[in-house]
Amino acid sequence: MRRHELTNPAAAHTDGASHDHAVCIDALLDRAKHSFGEKGLKLTALRLRVLEEIAASHDAVGAYDVLERLAARSGGKVAPISVYRAIEALREAGVVHRLESRNAFFACHAPHLGRHGHMALVCDKCAEVVEVEAPDFHASLQRAGRDRGFAVTSAIAEGFGVCEVCRAEATKPAHEEQS
């Protein structure tokens, strides 16, 4: 999957306006409706709100943050168990993934067509997650398993580091940092 084009990385970074994120959200909501329908599940109002909170950016967010944002938005309390269940339903529908090593969740913007395994690239600085196809990684895991007579049936592929935008910010001349 190609990364979003960034015209003004530094300015775009904090507010998520590096690209037309509304397009990402629209596509995701369409997919969610379709996927829930296909599985005979209901995209309830709460599930939709939880999805919108997680999909508000490309960052991974903790369940507790989702809970807090929902409460702040609705001005009332939302039961944690309801939010956890909503997240589980969204994961089952394939529109939200769990970042296993960080116990956080992110919206899926990658079309998983089932042929290639994906990998989540996670920025340690801004928490942005990008899913990329990583067929070689998964193939080598399969091979390594096979060599030991082991059948690998699932794998967690998460890579951590610094994203393009954060790397650009780190190398930017100091006088530009004020703007």
Ligand SMILES: [Zn+2]
């Ligand atoms: Zn986006």
Ligand SMILES: [Zn+2]
């Ligand atoms: Zn995905």
Ligand SMILES: [Zn+2]
């Ligand atoms: Zn970053």
